[in-house]
Amino acid sequence: MHVGAWRHPDSRLDNILEPSRYEHIARVLEAGRFDGCFFADLFGLYDIHQGGFDTYIQRGGQISFLDPMVVLPLMARVTEHLGLGATLSTSFHSAYHLARLLGSLDVLSKGRVAWNVVTSATDLEARNFGIDALPPKDLRYDIADEVLEACFALWDCWENGVFVLDKERGVFGDPGRIRYANYAGQHVRSRGPLSIPRSPQGRPVIMQAGASERGRDFAARWAEAIFAAQNSQAAMTEFYGDVKGRMATRGRAPEECLILQGLTVVLGETEAIAREKADHLDSLIDPEIGSRRKLQRIGRRPRQGREGGCGRGAGQPGHGRDAAADRAADAG
Numbered sequence: 001m002h003v004g005a006w007r008h009p010d011s012r013l014d015n016i017l018e019p020s021r022y023e024h025i026a027r028v029l030e031a032g033r034f035d036g037c038f039f040a041d042l043f044g045l046y047d048i049h050q051g052g053f054d055t056y057i058q059r060g061g062q063i064s065f066l067d068p069m070v071v072l073p074l075m076a077r078v079t080e081h082l083g084l085g086a087t088l089s090t091s092f093h094s095a096y097h098l099a100r101l102l103g104s105l106d107v108l109s110k111g112r113v114a115w116n117v118v119t120s121a122t123d124l125e126a127r128n129f130g131i132d133a134l135p136p137k138d139l140r141y142d143i144a145d146e147v148l149e150a151c152f153a154l155w156d157c158w159e160n161g162v163f164v165l166d167k168e169r170g171v172f173g174d175p176g177r178i179r180y181a182n183y184a185g186q187h188v189r190s191r192g193p194l195s196i197p198r199s200p201q202g203r204p205v206i207m208q209a210g211a212s213e214r215g216r217d218f219a220a221r222w223a224e225a226i227f228a229a230q231n232s233q234a235a236m237t238e239f240y241g242d243v244k245g246r247m248a249t250r251g252r253a254p255e256e257c258l259i260l261q262g263l264t265v266v267l268g269e270t271e272a273i274a275r276e277k278a279d280h281l282d283s284l285i286d287p288e289i290g291s292r293r294k295l296q297r298i299g300r301r302p303r304q305g306r307e308g309g310c311g312r313g314a315g316q317p318g319h320g321r322d323a324a325a326d327r328a329a330d331a332g
Contacts, residue, residue, distance in 0.1 A: 095154065
């Protein structure tokens with residue numbers, strides 16, 4: 001998604017809250033033979049730039065105006081093959097709730113759901129969930145490991161073939177094919193079983209985007225697709241080799257996880273036309289939003305002055321460089 005695309009003369013803005021917009025996007029992606037789509041998400045309104053949310057609202061920053069878990073069923077309804085990814089945090093949602101929510105959508109979509117697992121990276125999100133500050137990164141990932149262990153146990157509570165649906169004998173289902181999860185970790189506990197049956201693919205595909213040391217270890221254990229945002233070929237090559245090596249130490253084959261480098265693609269009938277389109281789109285990027293997004297990716301704080309400060313704004317202590325660095329490392 002291009003940062004300046006919303007300002008393009010051909011971009012529609014009158015339907016950003018309409019179901020038909022997302023149904024149309026889903027149909028176009030499926031017609032174009034895309035494997036899937038996923039929604040990045042922040043569980044709050046980004047308000048660390050210059051001490052508030054004015055810039056993101058006024059200049060059109062990336063904001064989740066609708067909960068993706070409400071939008072994705074709309075997209076599932078009008079497609080048959082498109083994969084559907086949601087970003088959900090292990091720091092703010094219980095394992096049972098995550099397993100139930102994602103399992104339901106996976107059943108309704110006939111096994112097309114992916115979960116982009118994040119541990120979250122900003123205190124503004126924590127405060128929206130009644131927490132003063134996020135736990136340290138290593139602890140967040142320790143909790144995330146247990147959340148996924150619990151979710152996998154919950155998704156495995158149901159075997160295939162539970163529904164008998166025999167009206168003559170009065171047998172609706174086979175309880176012998178359902179068992180308790182009885183998961184108990186240091187941070188997470190869940191008895192189960194889910195009330196949600198097993199989906200055609202068994203469980204959602206696990207996506208991840210962590211680039212920190214701990215994030216890479218987590219991805220090597222769990223991820224089946226990694227969304228990467230390295231800024232050079234050399235950095236991408238290093239990341240790819242490092243993650244695949246970590247997978248091997250865990251006994252996983254390289255093909256068990258795809259690494260997907262993020263790209264912005266602009267199409268044209270010729271290269272010259274495509275470049276002209278790209279230049280026009282780039283000219284629509286607001287300098288404030290553009291600089292803010294670049295700095296998020298590399299984990300740096302803007303200098304005081306024309307770009308404004310991203311440090312301890314009024315009423316927002318602790319939302320400076322560390323938060324931006326964590327978002328770059330945890331991505332999503």
